[in-house]
Amino acid sequence: MKIAVIGTGYVGLVTGTCFSESGNDVTCVDIDETKVQKLRSGEIPIYEPGLEEMVKRNIKARRLFFTTNYEEAIPEAKCIFIAVGTPQTEDGSANLDSIWKVAETLAPLLSKEAIVIIKSTVPVGTNRKLAAQLKSLTGREVDVASNPEFLKEGAAIDDFSKPDRVVVGVSRPEVSEVLHELYKPFLRTEHPFLSMELESAEMTKYVANCMLATKISFINEMANLCERVGADINQVRRGIGHDQRIGFSFLFPGVGYGGSCFPKDVSALISVARNQLMEPTILNAVDQVNTSQKRVLFEKINRYFKGDLKGKTFAIWGLAFKPKTDDIREAPSLVLIDQLLEAGASLKVHDPVAMENVKAKYGEQLSYFDHHYDTLDDADALVIVTEWNEFRHADFDYILHKLTTPVIFDGRNLYDPENMTQKGIEYFGIGLSSVKDKS
Known part of the structure; x- marks a missing residue:
């Protein structure tokens, strides 16, 4: 299958490279000419174990290409993945300017069979807004899908190649079938391909990250309390972790979470809730505990x-x-x-x-x-x-x-x-x- 990936940041580069590894022809598009030149020579801008070797291997096999020109990537692509940044704004919401700019650029180049898939983390409703924008730009219905990523930095290749699950949000079952076929090589161990509505897929990404952030903030707050009362959080963690309802993952006390996902996604979901006139008490506490930690x-x-x-x-x-x-x-x-x-x-x-x-x-x-x-x-x-x-x-x-x-x-x-x-x-x-x- 011919695939285009817009954006060669962490998610876009891993996505494009892994799809090329499974035999697809993938063209990654980025507006940064210097970055594209480096990628063409196999020099990657991030540190991720195993990624550089995989990029070089697929460039050599002529399955992975990099360009700044949309016209080289979009017209023949069946699936176009949007993987651009959605940074946090001052009020905590996600900045979607890059999404809309990409839509304007690729719209006149789309084939009638093309599926535009948002890989970026975006608020609920973004995919339907994208579908409406593409319809206004092209004069026809364009298939749009949500496909949130669940990659851990430092283990992204394994996470993509051996996913716990693949989540897609679609408006038509035929779109789900195309994406299922694309992901089949990574689902050979019977892990599920979960097809759902667009809004549910968008929400799944935020809820997953916020749940993990909640576990981190919870164990950190309990660790601080342990110090006050003379308990040892390491012993307490073992005491609760063997309860299968709780488990051990993300219950390691520390100095708080960071990175590009948890802080941004917690803030974004808080903003979503407030826009719906709901005060997210638990998420507010998660964020406050992490800041203090x-x-x-x-x-x-x-x-x-x-x-x-x-x-x-x-x-x-x-x-x-x-x-x-x-x-x-x-x-x-x-x-x-x-x-x-x-x-x-x-x-x-x-x-x-x-x-x-x-x-x-x-x-x-x-x-x-x-x-x-x-x-x-x-x-x-x-x-x-x-x-x-x-x-x-x-x-x-x-x-x-x-x-x-x-x-x-x-x-x-x-x-x-x-x-x-x-x-x-x-x-x-x-x-x-x-x-x-x-x-």
């Missing part, structure tokens, strides 16, 4: 050093909002960095892949190190913000030797508190008991 590490550090951080030096391990990505959008590390800099501290930072993005934001305000141990020299404390695997089995004797003050502030609970105590390291995690004497 991003300040928890600084509060622990500031309290330990009795409010005197000026002139102190901190080693920070982990800058991306999560492991296996270079994405720092809404990352908790940025909140911590801003607070420490404002308090007059010096920062020595390391991340396996996200340092260039952080350097573009902070420049010479920070000191950057290619190896995480190199941040420790003359540091007053070690702070862990992102749970990269290479941080899990640290050389604590070396850390103890290098730090000026033997203290670790761990925003991801990577280490065993008792082991830290035995090694002579003061250790502050998230949701760990602050009550020393429980007698």
Whole structure:
């Protein structure tokens, strides 16, 4: 099948590449000429394990193409996926300007059999508005479908190739049949292809992300309460996780969620609810807890050093909002960095892949190190913000030797508190008991 993908951001590039891997001819369109030239040579603008190799393989096989010219991609395409950004506006709603601009550009180029599919995360009603706009531009009915993505950064190839489910919203069963055929190679393990109304598919994406964000904020709030009452959130998590109604996923306490999806989608659904004259109490709380949680590490550090951080030096391990990505959008590390800099501290930072993005934001305000141990020299404390695997089995004797003050502030609970105590390291995690004497 001939496919066009509009937008070569995270979702568009993964989508186009994976469809080409299953034998389709895919042309990805982007307005950024420099980006397109790099993609043509196999150079990808994001860090995603396995993606660069797959892009190069399908370019070589002449199944994957990149262009800035809509006329090279749209006329022969049966399926046109729109995967452009829908950034958050000041009031929390989604900015759909790119969607409407794409519609105007591709409308005169559409074949009569073409299906236009929105892959971007969009508010309920957007697909029907797109269908109406395309009809006004072409003078005929154009098939429009919703196909929300459920990709995790750092595991996107597996998520696309082995999906839990594929969700599509359609107005005609014939459109569903075409998309089912397209996705068949990825559904061989009997995972479901769920066809529903346009509005239901649009809502599914938001509800899924908001549910996951809710679990994160809930366990973080419970972790903070555990500290107050002398309980250990790690033990509590095990105690509740074996209940099959609850489970373990997304119940790891930390310093809050970030990235391009959860913060934006929670805000967008809050905006949708308010537009319907409904105040979303739970979503408001989820957002408020997450905002507060991003300040928890600084509060622990500031309290330990009795409010005197000026002139102190901190080693920070982990800058991306999560492991296996270079994405720092809404990352908790940025909140911590801003607070420490404002308090007059010096920062020595390391991340396996996200340092260039952080350097573009902070420049010479920070000191950057290619190896995480190199941040420790003359540091007053070690702070862990992102749970990269290479941080899990640290050389604590070396850390103890290098730090000026033997203290670790761990925003991801990577280490065993008792082991830290035995090694002579003061250790502050998230949701760990602050009550020393429980007698």
